Amino acid sequence: MPKSANQKMKLLYILKILTEKTDEEHCLSAQDLILLLVEYGITAERKSIYDDIECLNCFGYDIVNVKARKGGGYYLASREFELPELKLLVDAVQASRFITQKKSRELISKIEKLAGPFEGKQLQRQVFVAGRVKTENESIYYNVDRIHKAIQDNAPVTFLYLAWNIKKELIPRHEGKKYRISPWALTWQDENYYLIAYDDEEERIKHFRVDKMSHITQLSKESRKGVEAFKEFDIAQYTNRTFGMFGGESETVTLQLPENMIGIIFDRFGKEIDIRNLADGNVCVRIKAAVSGQFYGWLTGLGKEVLILGPEHVRNGYIDFMKNIMNQYGSKCF
Numbered sequence: 001m002p003k004s005a006n007q008k009m010k011l012l013y014i015l016k017i018l019t020e021k022t023d024e025e026h027c028l029s030a031q032d033l034i035l036l037l038v039e040y041g042i043t044a045e046r047k048s049i050y051d052d053i054e055c056l057n058c059f060g061y062d063i064v065n066v067k068a069r070k071g072g073g074y075y076l077a078s079r080e081f082e083l084p085e086l087k088l089l090v091d092a093v094q095a096s097r098f099i100t101q102k103k104s105r106e107l108i109s110k111i112e113k114l115a116g117p118f119e120g121k122q123l124q125r126q127v128f129v130a131g132r133v134k135t136e137n138e139s140i141y142y143n144v145d146r147i148h149k150a151i152q153d154n155a156p157v158t159f160l161y162l163a164w165n166i167k168k169e170l171i172p173r174h175e176g177k178k179y180r181i182s183p184w185a186l187t188w189q190d191e192n193y194y195l196i197a198y199d200d201e202e203e204r205i206k207h208f209r210v211d212k213m214s215h216i217t218q219l220s221k222e223s224r225k226g227v228e229a230f231k232e233f234d235i236a237q238y239t240n241r242t243f244g245m246f247g248g249e250s251e252t253v254t255l256q257l258p259e260n261m262i263g264i265i266f267d268r269f270g271k272e273i274d275i276r277n278l279a280d281g282n283v284c285v286r287i288k289a290a291v292s293g294q295f296y297g298w299l300t301g302l303g304k305e306v307l308i309l310g311p312e313h314v315r316n317g318y319i320d321f322m323k324n325i326m327n328q329y330g331s332k333c334f
Contacts, residue, residue: 006041013040014052018063018076023116027066027073081114098140098193098211139214140193146216147183147195154224156182156200159216161208170212178215181206182224189239196235198226205229205238236270237288251291254309257302259283264302284309296321 006013017036022028028036030049037044044052053074057063062078081089093099093107150157158178162170181197188194193210205226257265259281265273274286289295296318299306308315 007043009040010037010042010044010048011052011055013037013042014049015056015061018074019079020113022075024075024077026116027071027075029073032073076116079114079116083115086111086115098188100140103141140211143210143213143216144186144193146218147186147210150183150216150218151185153218153220156180156219156222156224157216158219160214162212162214170214172214179208180219181208182226184224184226184230184233185235186210187235187239194239196233196238198224198229200225205233249291250288251311251314253287253289253291253311253314255285255287256282256307256309257285258305261302261306291317293321 014033014037017028017033021036030046033049034044034046053063053065061076063074064077065074066072089111090108093104093111096104099107147157158180160172160176161174161179163173165171179199180201181195181199183195183197185196186193187196187207194207195210195213196205196207198204199206255265256278259277262275262283262285265285265287269287269289276284278284291314299308299318300322308318
């Protein structure tokens with residue numbers, strides 16, 4: 001039998017066919033494989049198919065031969081990822097605000113290919129999740145790549161930082177002046193991607209929304225600053241206490257709350273916090289938080305049973321925060 005130009009690739013095409021067209025409930029016989037190989041311009045005999053399957057198994061692929069009068073044949077049993085794992089990946093992609101709708105569809109399509117052809121349909125159903133707000137900045141993937149490279153190269157970067165205007169346009173802040181910072185870490189908080197960096201000019205640690213960064217340029221001939229500031233820096237602690245990733249002075253705040261609400265505090269600040277039992281089923285906790293409007297708003301959402309005990313200026317700041325809101329409702333806004 002004359003050999004075609006693709007004959008040397010027969011083993012690879014057999015693997016491709018088994019990957020794309022088989023699973024535990026859908027097998028292909030040797031004759032099926034011969035016919036499918038013809039579509040790739042490859043001729044084969046039954047014995048060569050048996051030898052190729054054995055070769056692939058010896059190499060480490062888990063190809064099972066189901067012996068049955070009907071529906072028997074070969075299928076690829078083990079894959080790189082199990083279906084539940086792929087569902088988790090799909091859900092994470094779909095839920096991520098920093099991934100655009102277009103890129104979400106592209107990534108999910110690629111994830112589907114990691115499953116069998118029929119299990120992949122179950123992943124397609126995962127795509128239709130209730131609509132979530134997504135970023136519109138398609139360049140975020142390149143931003144992340146550039147930031148990672150700058151961190152690896154120990155180099156600072158410059159960039160434009162963008163903000164929305166009332167025309168629904170992203171425009172540069174600070175009249176187009178470029179920021180110059182030393183990148184140290186990336187973190188995912190409140191469904192957004194943030195860069196944790198050292199501001200070379202202000203000489204302090206700051207954070208930036210990655211999807212609002214533009215024209216990132218690595219300063220390859222210079223070295224990052226902020227080594228001392230990041231020596232004992234705890235990213236998890238920083239993101240947990242910086243509510244909504246809005247800035248604010250870090251304070252040790254003492255709260256009083258019902259014992260049955262302690263789980264909310266653990267979820268936000270972890271279990272390494274000071275707790276003291278009080279009377280009437282209440283507890284006293286000491287937390288570290290960046291005190292800002294976001295922090296006060298979070299406290300308000302917990303209800304009237306949560307009280308700030310100290311420090312006094314934080315307690316007074318919370319009272320002023322609520323008074324200012326009440327004053328807005330006490331006057332005509334329009």
